[in-house]
Amino acid sequence: MTSSSRLIRRGAVAVVALGALTAAALPTFASGGDRTTAVRAAVQGGKARNVILLIGDGMGDSEITIARNYAKGAAGRLAMDTLPLTGEYTTYAVNKTDPSRPDYVTDSAASGTGWSTGHKTYNGAISVTPDGKAQPTVLELARKAGFRTGDVTTAELGDATPAVLAAHVADRSCEGPADMAKCPKQDKVNGGPGSISEQQVQTGADIYLGGGRARFAQTVKAGPYKGRTVIDQAKAAGYNVVTDTAGLSAAKADRKLLGLFADGNLPLEQTGPLAKAGGTEPSRCAPNAEFTGPHLTDMAGKALQLLDAQTRHAKKGFFLQIEGASIDKQDHAANPCGQIGEHIEFDNAVKSALDYARHHADTLVVVTADHGHTSQIIPVEADSPGQTATLITADGAEMKINYATTKPGVSQEHTGTEVRIAAQGPQAANVVGVTDQTDLFHTLSRALGVGR
Ligand SMILES: [Zn+2]
DSSP, rough: OHHHHHHHHTTTTHHHHHHHHGGGGGTOTTTTTTTTTHHHOOOOOSOSEEEEEOOOOOOOOHHHHHHHHHOTTTTTOOOOOOSSSEEEEEEEOOSOOOOTTTESSOOHHHHHHHHHHHHOTTTTBBOOOOOBBOOOOHHHHHTTOOOOEEEEEEEETSSSSHTTTTTOOOOOOOOTTOOOOOOTTTTTTTTSOOOHHHHHHHHHHEEEEEEEEEHHSSBSSSSSSTTSSSHHHHHHHEEEOOHHHHHHHOOOOOOEEEESSSSSOOSSSSEOOOOOOOOOOOOEEEEOOOOSSSSHHHHHHHHHHHHHHHHHTSSSEEEEEEEOOHHHHHHHHHHHHHHHHHHHHHHHHHHHHHHHHHHHHHHEEEEESBBBBEEEOTTTTTSSSSSEEEOOTTTEEEEEEESSSSOSOOOOOOOOOOOOEESBBBBGGGEEEEEHHHHHHHHHHHHHHHOO
């Protein structure tokens, strides 16, 4: 927190005085000043050498506000709040049997398919349209055009958001060769391209970092690697396979990298009281004693370091997606500290990306979400029919968080709201206003000069 933001928090009178006295010392995009020149300077067309796409899963405006209030205070700002150009985009999916009808509440698979391929699809679909057709993804197009590529997440690598860039299956559950019940057409025993994890190896991005080791340890059922694991398949395809923070930091740029740091999703950064019917005592979050690492920022930093090294003397740069996955998963679990801890770590990864872009101005950075989620800030005295928890924020104030999209004790639901999209760098102006998730595919591919 800067001393100026601490001052602003004391009230409106302080803001007026501050604006008059120290305007020159404030950051370019600080509130209160005339931003016209700064916004104009932020509008760049042309091509980007690098694209960094950061996805906060389930990170609606409400989740952003909750994390900001808790970690920075109401008048503070997250790193993701500092991007110069901001819009909102619509997230709806479509009905599988009648794609002309919207399905207003999307999941991560349909929404990810939107920005990775430019096509609307049904909930559960991984980069296939309702007619079953595989659509090329921005990562695949970038790779074909000579860019280096990376895909980083705190979830299993086969989870929807990392999957949509590098795999095409009828249902998101088809993560490993033993999980193919809902994807007979893609099953290798039927001559298909295989599960999500097999397809990720076959697509061949330079870097995959996340969880999901158990899926990659499953046995390939047909084809040249029949009887061996997907990890064996990855090694044969030239991947350096690492499973812990030491292995991650030792990884070199001369080989492809597959990091599998947990059997399932990566552990949470923070713990605290779960929301419950009738509410909780006011409390603060604490670091998770069972956290094993690596942090999302460790993975994001390593990916940036390796991709930078791999492209330094190359004609083309890189495309990198970084996902903070468990904002969503802990929203489902009505776990506010889990949700906030993941959000703050995701914001740290945003800061890493912005630091990189500061020294590489031809980098497009996009920060967005895939869908809204359940958590809401409600009055401390409100009597909710759902589950609530009260946290003590960085302001020293009480914030009551409400989870009430389903009955208490049941996994909370996504919401159908539009969500924030913010950007800087070449083509960033295309996120301004109200757009749709499928428009992001065109913004990214235009920036890279790939696709149509
Ligand atoms: Zn979800």
